[in-house]
Amino acid sequence: MSIATATRMESVDIDQENVHGNSTSRKRIFIPAIGSLGDVKPFLILAQELKNRGHIVWLGVHKRFEEKVKATGIDTVEIGGDMEISLSTTPDGIELQRSASVFKLGLAKRVLLPIIEEWFNGILAGVKDADFIVFPCSCVLVGLSCIEKYPNIKAIGIYTFPCVRTAEFTPPALGGQSESMFSWMNSLKWKMLEYGASSMYNDRINQLRASIDLAPIKLNYDQMIESIFHKPMKTATIYSKYLIPRPSDWSENDHLVGPILEEENHDFQPSIDIQMFLDKWENEKIIYVGLGSMMSIMFGRDDQLEFLKNIQQAIGNNNCKAIISLVGLQQANIDKLTSDENIFFLKEIIPHCWLFPNMSATIHHGGAGTTHTSLRYGLPTLVLPFGADQPFNGDRIFVNKLGPRPIPIRKTNVKNLTNAISDLMQNYSMYQANAKTIGESMRDEDGLGHCVRLIEAELMA
Template identity: 30%
Template sequence: MRVLISTYGTRGDVQPFVALAKALRARGHVVALCTPTGFRGMVERHGIPYAHMDNAVLELTEAVLRAPTRAEQRRLFKGFGAIVRASMEDEWRAARELEPDVLVYHSKALGSHHIAEKLRAAELLAMPLPLTPTREFPAPIVPSFRLGGWLNALTYRVLALANAVWAGATNDFRVKTLGLAPRSRFADPMKTVEGSAVPALYAYSEHLLPRPPDWPLEAQVTGCWFLDEGDPWTPPPALRAFLEAGPPPLYVGFGSMGAAHAESRAATVLKAVALTGERAVLASGWGGMKARDLPPHVFMLESAPHDWLFPRMSAVVHHGGAGSTMAGLRAGKPTVICPFLGDQPFWGHMVLRAGAGPQPVPQKSLTAERLADAIRTALSPTMRAHATALGERIRAENGPARAVALIEQEHLRWNRRHAAN
């Protein structure tokens, strides 16, 4: 097969696809990964051919996440339309160069669904969170978890409405670049123009979130696509010395979230850590925390590979991104999620349901006392045991291999169906 993978966003939106690309290459398939140039080094470091996507989409994403106010975020977001339209051209350029039989894409890579139609190629949506409607749980971006039944299924219509925001750009791309007819503004992105379901691969663990029985066969949970970066990574001597100087510390990091209140958030975290009496490693990320004059029981770094750092921690505290959540659980560590937005509350609820972490502590109500209580709960023997057992089950999975097998099956099915037409 010749497989074009397209994705963009933050590191958590790209890293799993590098792992998938490596698995495809290992099976002898030709593959290229189209993603912003800011990730080119990571892609090529793992031996994956890189397909160009302009870095403007990554730079604007970072600017929105770092914006000090909601008003500034809204102002910046207005620039996304033109950049998203340009990224579709990059996807098309990559497709013309590779001539793929199969397109695998994140939902943010809006051009691939239409390129597959143009090329008459097989397509698979690939995501670290579920987008296929079900009665079992609401759409991950919906904050309530107590709807039940048909109301849960109804929330997935929000996704189609969200897609309508980009309908002008996608139809412009379809007509002017691909020479295809425009589609309805409210066309379901989970269906082909022929009306069949787009196959979907969900890169998370069924041990955390079981596959709903009402899903169609086209929607499958593969297990996580972990990209291990810890083996070639050399920790700073100061970090290694800190880890060796006492018992395993807590990890606290909020990735790319919340730069507007980085100093006050760090002060809250430091007070919470002091209340627990624990040691801690704080990750500043893009600016989620800023602190000076750290006490001796706290070490701050910008970032470190999760597969190296998390197994050395006693528990992990983070924002609840899908990648961070799965990495912490894979390490068998109890997890405290302090969500900001999007699907983060969803994963916090799933961790709570699995018994691997306490009730999530939303950022809007984050206090030192609440965070300290959550950390104490996470470090209880019962929660440690649940997290350890869950980690063992997740480590036994091989998500990339399962995904490759499903991609190969879809390629064969696609060829047989179209050979008959």
Template identity: 30%
Template sequence: MEFDGDSAEENGDGVAALRKETKENCDGCSAIGAEFAPDREFARQNGVEGDPSFVSSSEVEKLAGIGSWLPSLENCRIARLSFNAYKKLPYGGHSFSICRSKSEIEESRNFELRLDKLLETEKNKIIELVKVQKDGTVEVDVTKNEPMASELLEFDAADTQHIGVGEGAIEFHKSIPRLKIAMLVVGTRGDVQPFIAIARRLQDFGHKVRLATHANFKAFVESADIDFYPLGGDARVLAGYMARNKGFLPSGPADIALQRKQIRAIIDSLFPACTEPDPDSGSPFRAQAIIANPPAYGHVHVAEALGVPIHIIFTMPWTPTQEFPHPLARVHQTAGYRLSYLVVDLLIWWFIRDIVNDFRRRMKLSPIAYFSTYHGSISHLPTSYIWSPHLVPKPNDWGSQVDVSGFCFMNHSLNYQPQKEFLEWILSGAKPIYIGFGSMPLEDAERTTSIILEALNCTGQRGIIDRGWGGLGKFPEISDNVFILEECPHDWLFPQCFAVVHHGGAGTTATGLKAGCPTTVIPFFGDQFFWGDRVHEKGVGPAPIPISELSVERLSNAINFMLDPEVKIRALELAKAIGSEDGVAEAVNSFHRHLPPELPLPAIASEETGNPVQSIILTMEKWWYLPCIS
């Protein structure tokens, strides 16, 4: 796929300054996969050929603990890359300024240089701290090398001082221009759904919103009257990979090529998603702001190339904190909680670094170093986390760049009409227990169905089994106390249920808690374990049961836990608190609040509409500002 390199060239002095700095300080981009040869010519052109600082493949093999399959990382050099050049970034032919003190810049440079000059033995000490488990999660053990853990945390503290695109947010901005906003969302239906709610609210403010996500969700997005653009990657393939590996990192060689192919397809589609005309109508589009979730790796690089602000929105924690570990990490010591975010960032960055740098080269951007304060971290970007602060309060060590906005719900139940047979079944007895795993794949759907049926029988409960993508409910004989459901909006269904059992997706968890349902989480991977722990900590559900450990006994005990009247009371109290929030409004306010203080709009050329008069009208509309932001 070819990119319009001229678009980056037109961005002016800001990007030129960034290129100059990265040319002086970045390493040549070498390959992760064995099929990619190190780009020594590019390293030579960028003035870093012969740099003795590098991390060898053997070191990374030690890091993984399963080095026989990990791809080669030969010639991956260490060099610093900072956001100093972002002091002045172009925006539509104009510039906005971001202030940063000289002392902050110097302090960050000192830490970067210290990391650059790490001796080989010191690099090995970093590797001692972490190990990739066979299930794809990351184990962090600070006791392996406490001095090095402290050093990395000190480096992390300096890294968080960097100010990236969008920082220096407007606190007293009276008006916001109407913008063309590209939303870049990677994940399952549950990941996409809250962005649809936010997109609709942004459109109410007069913004033009394009939601770019997997082709699987085209009809879902367009049904909400939102423009759709297809991103690469298949949501079903990604979900299957995550379920097998319990997270982002591959647990064996078979999945490496598959995951890298998916990631490359996603990253390669991001720039067109922000710049290409509408695939159906042909209407021109060029993003003036980007909203993305972290798995849309490459989002910040597109923002850099276009010179536009970016805002991160996510359903699970990705910003370092000392209050709980990264959802993809196992940490046995609280002292390692914050460190786990740095480790996961680095591991993911090392896995996709060559893909990202190849993408950057095609956009005429300089490559990024092996060890870099830039890598995969979002700490320097304005971020909104869309969960309820009543469930997970904002950590004390998150600064003003980070907001916890509240859950973002869509009201699917307005136009939903349940089938007569289903409605009659619901009304024929006590409120049932819902059991379903959404888009999660199942290795043995029949065995899982058998466990569910026996647990419902043991506890004397009626149950709704949702087939989902895993194909639950395929069983020779089903009792009249059980209803097999094909499809039903959760915001209508869950209020009809006494309690819910599900995979722990953020959206499903939110909907169940809003309905006042005690909740049992059966996590498959990723943040599902995090939400299961949070539900249990609040006393509205039992400890999560990993899908691999699901049994009749454990599920029966979980159902009995949820039947406790005290648990139901706590669930109803939490539901009342969540019901008082407007997470969508807060997320939109957060986006507006963190926009740069100067946001001039580019002129609209007559070619964009084909009609000079229409262009003038559109220009006037673009300069018509939105209402005051409180």
């Protein structure tokens, strides 16, 4: 473990020891929250709740999120391998994200294997003094491959989208439609996903295991869990059962508990400009457009500007009002956009839990957190997915009649955006009624409470 990591772990010992005293119920919990800010948020909320209950909790996050996490009172361990930075700043990363293909396995390995190595080492350092580890789906295989070094540790998987094999729908991580007519096809796709992960990472994982005197393994989810714990590992998928029902072929250890979302923020003070825009159009429908940090990763400067022009024209073609978030599009030259009193360009991060109650509909990338938040406030939604689980989430929106069919972000143009927004507005009453019904039901799911209870039950077992 590096000196820097050791110092951070010492900080965990001292700072939270002083806060909680010597409670015998206190346990030490490590959560490697790897990914984007949207990936970190639910685990930060979980960490805060666990800390409030007397546990010592620290998050493993990428360097750029450490300050934000520490500001909430949660300690951190830095985990390298920030995929967003690798994909947007390295030549191989830029090439991979602009033209990903199954035929570019060598390129993918050059980009991803160094990232996996940093995750392995970061999790290994972070878990050293823990009684318990929470695995997100992004790093569950990497985490399982290294925690064998500490045989007494307990664990749970908490997944932002379904990651447990089922014959009832396709793997969200593969993208695409969420349903297939044939259960055997769904099962085959889960096997393909597992085979792909094993082919990509198995050799490097075993090299890393050898460096810490662990025997080689086969990178297989079920086999690894049985080998380490000698029993099934409990999982909690923080996804709404109202978007997709819990699969009947999941075991009793696999729970679908509902999302973990930010609490409503009544104290947030918006800028005068955005408040004036909201006041001006308070009797009109306002659409929120936000595509998160992926926009600057997947699109170059010219492509970002082209998308902004296309979405602005599509909104204008439908005579709509909109707030377009420029967060994640910092490279785009907004001075080249046409001034429009019907559109507000948002340049600051505003909590969705404050903004969305003021919106009538949303257009976003389909991240699990944003998808659930938009539905929580009963907002009809159009998803423009980049990849990973986003096409799956967009398809669930469409299947449940909560918004139009999703459009892959790279296939958007003025025509199909205009048509999709027209659909959103013309069928607004139906979409809104369905979204409100789901939103009201989701509020009773209590994903956070379920996760805490599952963790504490495992700690007592």
